[in-house]
Amino acid sequence: MQYKIVFLDIDGTIVPHGKAISNATKDAIEKLKNKNIHVVLATGRAPYFSETVIQESGAESMVFFNGSFVSHNGELIYQSPIEKKVLEKLHYLTNHHKHPLTYLGPTAFKATDLTHPFVLEAFMRDPWKPELAPASYWMEEDIYQVFLHCDVNEESFYQSEVPELDFRRWSSVGARTCDVNLSSSTKAVGITKLLEKLGIAPDEAVAFGDGLNDIEMLSLVGMGVAMGSARDEVKQAANMVTLSAEEDGVRKGLEKLLLI
Known part of the structure; x- marks a missing residue:
């Protein structure tokens, strides 16, 4: 070939x-x-x-x-940004369960909580750090990916509740962050x-x-x-x-x- x-x-x-x-x-x-x-x-x-x-x-x-x-x-x-109605569902559930999110737009990324230990852990080895996301950030910007910061296996709840999204943990050895993308x-x-x-x-x-x-x-x-x-x-x-x-x-x- x-x-x-x-x-x-x-x-x-x-x-x-x-x-x-x-x-x-x-x-x-x-x-x-x-x-x-x-x-x-x-x-x-x-x-x-x-x-x-x-x-x-x-x-x-x-x-x-x-x-x-x-x-x-x-x-x-x-x-192919994530639909707003899907983001709304994710925002509601994570807010209720107190799991922070990092929203990734085309030119910037912003987290809902800059002091949460899982967020600090996610970016501690990187030269880039998120800014604080305004409450309306996910509504106003195109969001192509989200980081869900939660403990190991907790993403299974979100996977069942928001099947439009796919949750993939960064690694199988304790990373407390997942990539969140459209399942499609x-x-x-x-x-x-x-x-x-x-x-x-x-x-x-x-x-x-x-x-x-x-x-x-x-x-x-x-x-x-x-x-x-x-x-x-x-x-x-x-x-x-x-x-x-x-x-x-x-x-x-x-x-x-x-x-x-």
């Missing part, structure tokens, strides 16, 4: 957790671009959490917010929109990922590659398993596929 495009998750894939993108990975991306293979970042991150990686990777196409916001060459080609919006949805724009078939695409939010993406493309650190569910959705991000697994995988 002549692959024409490569989708790269960020955290745990091209960026080892808590570290920067390696020179080996940067070089691999540059070699892909020199062969006229499109390089796309496909992430759960917001655009404003990704600026450094975008600059260092040189990617010109991005899939943000787990598929609900897609840009190509600086042009927004797809967006995944990385695969955003990727499909970009592939249609570029006239590329899913079978002509490669994707690398390590998280539960990468399963649909890895299943969609012709060659899904799971990182060595990925959970078993992610590896089972992939066609191939490479090394971890710390071991430059993206570069090793591209070499194995003879793409670089």
Whole structure:
């Protein structure tokens, strides 16, 4: 198969957790671009959490917010904000159960409680910090993703009460924050929109990922590659398993596929 495009998750894939993108990975991306293979970042991150990686990777196409916001060459080609009636239901329930939320809009993110320990924990290793969300913030702004800050397994209540949304915990080892996205919006949805724009078939695409939010993406493309650190569910959705991000697994995988 002549692959024409490569989708790269960020955290745990091209960026080892808590570290920067390696020179080996940067070089691999540059070699892909020199062969006229499109390089796309496909992430759960917001655009404003990704600026450094975008600059260092040189990617010109991005899939943000787990598929609900897609840009190509600086042009927004797809967006799918969460409906206000769904946000209203989530706002009511979390307010009643005293679980804070962080709302992510297209250019800013704001939390309902800046002093809650789960919110402080969520951003303690990041250079970016949320501002306090005005009471009407979620009503006035387009919201593409939400962080629900709650203890492990408490998200199951919200999943049953708000089936329009999908709740995925950041990790299985005690993280007290969940990504909240439309159930109908995944990385695969955003990727499909970009592939249609570029006239590329899913079978002509490669994707690398390590998280539960990468399963649909890895299943969609012709060659899904799971990182060595990925959970078993992610590896089972992939066609191939490479090394971890710390071991430059993206570069090793591209070499194995003879793409670089």
